[in-house]
Amino acid sequence: xxxxxxxxxxTALSLLVAGTSTLVATLIAVPIGTVLGLREVGSAxxxxxxxxxxxxxxxxxxxxxxxxxxxxxGPLGPLRLLYTPLGMVIAQVVIVTPIILxxxxxxxxxxxxxxxxxxxxxxADRYQLSITVLREAAAGVLTAIMVGFGRAISEVGxxxxxxxxxxxxxxxxxxxxxxxxxxxxxGHAVALGVILLLLAAVIYSLLYRIxxxxxx
Amino acid sequence: MHxxxxxxxxxxxxxxxxxxxxxxxxxxxxxAYLLMATTTSTRDTGLLxxxxxxxTLDTGIEVRYIAVxxxxxxxxxxxxxxxxxxxxxxxxxxxxxxxxxxxxxxQIMYNTFVIVGPAGDSAGVRNATSxxxxxxxIYDNRSRFESRADNSGTNIKELALWSAAGLNASxxxxxxxxxNQGMGATLTIANERAAYTLSDDGTWFAREPTLPYLxxxxxxxxxxxxxxxxxxxxxxxxxxxxxSERALAFAQWLVGPRGQSFIGxxxxxxxxxxxxxxxxxx
Amino acid sequence: MSLEVSGLVKSxxxxxxxxxxxxxxxxxxxxxIAGPSGAGKTTLLRCVDFLLRPETGSIRYDGATTPAxxxxxxxxxxxxxxxxxxxxxxxxxxxxxxxxxxxxRDVDEPELSRRTADALKALGMSDLAATRASVLSxxxxxxxAFARAVVVRPDLLLLDEFTANLDPTNVNILEGxxxxxxxxxxxxxxxxxxxxxxxxxxxxxxxLLLEGRIVEVGAVPEFFENPKxxxxxxxxxxxxxx
Numbered sequence: 203x204x205x206x207x208x209x210x211x212x213t214a215l216s217l218l219v220a221g222t223s224t225l226v227a228t229l230i231a232v233p234i235g236t237v238l239g240l241r242e243v244g245s246a247x248x249x250x251x252x253x254x255x256x257x258x259x260x261x262x263x264x265x266x267x268x269x270x271x272x273x274x275x276g277p278l279g280p281l282r283l284l285y286t287p288l289g290m291v292i293a294q295v296v297i298v299t300p301i302i303l304x305x306x307x308x309x310x311x312x313x314x315x316x317x318x319x320x321x322x323x324x325x326a327d328r329y330q331l332s333i334t335v336l337r338e339a340a341a342g343v344l345t346a347i348m349v350g351f352g353r354a355i356s357e358v359g360x361x362x363x364x365x366x367x368x369x370x371x372x373x374x375x376x377x378x379x380x381x382x383x384x385x386x387x388x389g390h391a392v393a394l395g396v397i398l399l400l401l402a403a404v405i406y407s408l409l410y411r412i413x414x415x416x417x418x
Numbered sequence: 419m420h421x422x423x424x425x426x427x428x429x430x431x432x433x434x435x436x437x438x439x440x441x442x443x444x445x446x447x448x449x450a451y452l453l454m455a456t457t458t459s460t461r462d463t464g465l466l467x468x469x470x471x472x473x474t475l476d477t478g479i480e481v482r483y484i485a486v487x488x489x490x491x492x493x494x495x496x497x498x499x500x501x502x503x504x505x506x507x508x509x510x511x512x513x514x515x516x517x518x519x520x521x522x523x524x525q526i527m528y529n530t531f532v533i534v535g536p537a538g539d540s541a542g543v544r545n546a547t548s549x550x551x552x553x554x555x556i557y558d559n560r561s562r563f564e565s566r567a568d569n570s571g572t573n574i575k576e577l578a579l580w581s582a583a584g585l586n587a588s589x590x591x592x593x594x595x596x597x598n599q600g601m602g603a604t605l606t607i608a609n610e611r612a613a614y615t616l617s618d619d620g621t622w623f624a625r626e627p628t629l630p631y632l633x634x635x636x637x638x639x640x641x642x643x644x645x646x647x648x649x650x651x652x653x654x655x656x657x658x659x660x661x662s663e664r665a666l667a668f669a670q671w672l673v674g675p676r677g678q679s680f681i682g683x684x685x686x687x688x689x690x691x692x693x694x695x696x697x698x699x700x
Numbered sequence: 701m702s703l704e705v706s707g708l709v710k711s712x713x714x715x716x717x718x719x720x721x722x723x724x725x726x727x728x729x730x731x732x733i734a735g736p737s738g739a740g741k742t743t744l745l746r747c748v749d750f751l752l753r754p755e756t757g758s759i760r761y762d763g764a765t766t767p768a769x770x771x772x773x774x775x776x777x778x779x780x781x782x783x784x785x786x787x788x789x790x791x792x793x794x795x796x797x798x799x800x801x802x803x804x805r806d807v808d809e810p811e812l813s814r815r816t817a818d819a820l821k822a823l824g825m826s827d828l829a830a831t832r833a834s835v836l837s838x839x840x841x842x843x844x845a846f847a848r849a850v851v852v853r854p855d856l857l858l859l860d861e862f863t864a865n866l867d868p869t870n871v872n873i874l875e876g877x878x879x880x881x882x883x884x885x886x887x888x889x890x891x892x893x894x895x896x897x898x899x900x901x902x903x904x905x906x907x908l909l910l911e912g913r914i915v916e917v918g919a920v921p922e923f924f925e926n927p928k929x930x931x932x933x934x935x936x937x938x939x940x941x942x
Binding site: 215218219221222225226228229273274275279282283284285286287288289291330333336337366367368369370371383384385386 | 421424431432434435438439441442443445446448449453462467482483484485497498499599600602603606625628629657659
């Protein structure tokens with residue numbers, strides 16, 4: 203495989219894995235985070251504490267957990283997802299979901315009570331109420347998704363453990379940089395590092411522009 | 419109509435997620451390729467990619483691999499996560515076969531362990547009379563030494579050599595550093611830290627140009643320094659679902675004329691790295 | 701919409717804010733609830749608009765109590781509009797804010813845009829349709845909030861000190877809009893105010909609320925010119941110190 207082809211494939215897989223994980227995590231975390239953030243009673247507090255613990259979950263630990271789950275000898279072994287991109291996505295969803303959930307919950311809970319009251323008085327039902335609050339918190343929720351994607355694309359421990367860094371199969375930018383450095387392939391490593399940086403810059407500036415449009 | 423448009427956003431998000439998942443799932447379809455766990459030293463020499471390509475050309479069987487330490491490679495086999503292992507630690511391999519995790523064992527090739535270190539060689543390893551003597555000199559001088567400490571074949575050999583020198587590595591001081599990493603990474607660290615380390619000559623020759631501060635200090639072909647590589651298909655009786663037939667075909671190809679002649683002809687920077695000695699019961 | 705409030709009691713902790721309110725408000729009238737700050741006026745309105753749940757007593761809308769099932773309860777809620785003293789505007793422009801209630805009710809284009817534009821125009825806000833809510837002045841914001849409340853044609857419009865702290869021009873525009881809305885739709889309007897002059901200008905009938913109780917209810921001329929209760933007299937003549 204040519205150097206350029208190899209870099210292209212690694213970059214594409216990195217984007218696919220991090221993007222898919224972020225999308226799935228967003229679909230799980232934003233609705234749940236909104237519902238929990240809207241609750242004002244203390245029952246949500248315990249959950250919030252658990253979440254903030256998960257928030258700090260070391261990615262490597264998530265990787266280990268998912269590895270043990272997906273290994274042939276593990277409970278989900280028959281699915282044969284170890285050392286596959288889907289397995290990596292599962293590990294990253296475990297890492298990213300608490301991050302998006304936690305931030306969404308806290309930005310939704312800081313939306314003024316009066317927003318809910320006003321929407322209620324104007325005739326909103328529960329769903330419309332949630333959407334209204336979510337819309338007011340849009341900048342914060344977008345930040346949550348940005349942070350989640352940033353964590354996913356730069357994460358290395360979990361994708362290494364669960365993906366196995368198989369050439370042409372589960373190599374991503376971060377894991378390849380690690381093995382490149384071990385092999386003293388510094389030029390290749392730097393090229394991948396620059397791509398990682400550019401990707402982050404492009405995606406962040408894109409999201410930043412969306413975020414700007416959602417300002418009051 | 420912002421409630422309707424919000425619904426549209428959600429639908430777009432869901433579609434995007436489903437498409438992304440579908441692509442990921444497609445790439446994750448039950449693999450048709452043979453999955454091998456092997457050691458970092460075979461990857462780091464650069465032998466694997468061209469050799470596997472030849473095997474695929476001959477048999478139509480695609481092979482992918484994860485490169486880890488011998489201990490971890492055997493463990494991947496023990497968990498049934500891979501179809502075949504290619505390792506270099508005969509004692510551990512015997513256990514692997516005895517526990518019915520391995521089906522059979524073909525020895526493929528060997529190379530030689532060498533001691534490399536700072537070109538200045540303050541411990542005088544160049545003048546050593548044997549491998550244990552070389553390590554004893556490093557010990558006497560308390561010269562910095564990088565141990566892979568990863569239960570790899572190289573690491574196991576290193577510990578055996580310390581024992582042969584009458585030394586107990588677990589009691590060593592801070593000069594004895596444990597990298598917990600593969601051969602290539604450990605050589606990189608030794609190069610940066612002006613330390614001695616034990617390497618296989620294959621990885622050394624492959625990496626030599628990138629290691630300016632290290633020199634080859636002890637490379638005699640004592641029988642104790644022989645580094646025997648073997649291939650072991652994972653036992654389908656213990657681990658149903660592994661690609662046993664393909665693994666056997668791979669093991670047989672490696673010891674057959676095509677595999678053996680490829681290994682014998684493989685050169686890195688002008689050095690022949692592996693000596694083929696294929697035989698076995700697979 | 702007619703409104704019957706009977707025996708309404710509402711407390712916050714140990715503090716009893718409404719101590720048994722009885723009121724009957726007829727369809728189509730503009731009814732003012734006057735009283736000093738802290739009398740319970742806002743609490744009463746919030747009970748009427750389901751933002752608060754009273755401990756005892758009942759409120760009947762067009763003779764019926766609040767339905768238990770969510771769908772008819774929402775339908776009833778959607779017949780009631782409210783404008784608060786310091787309105788909250790949603791993030792977005794003036795037109796978005798005005799159209800909010802229409803969106804809630806699934807009103808489709810082009811009706812949505814037409815009604816939004818009409819409502820803005822009625823308040824003299826056509827030029828500001830695309831202006832972000834966060835940069836509107838207090839008077840403009842209140843006009844947007846009023847347009848947002850009336851664009852959905854509520855049968856009962858609750859106004860809670862809706863012109864407090866506004867300049868006379870804006871007060872005039874808003875009071876004119878209330879009269880016009882009441883005249884053109886026949887909707888009932890409840891106006892909570894501590895401003896006796898505003899009650900006099902807008903209302904058909906006035907009630908005085910003091911310390912959680914209704915002191916006196918009367919038609920506008922009599923209430924101001926010939927109050928029965930000495931406390932009402934003190935209030936309308938400005939002698940009441942609060």
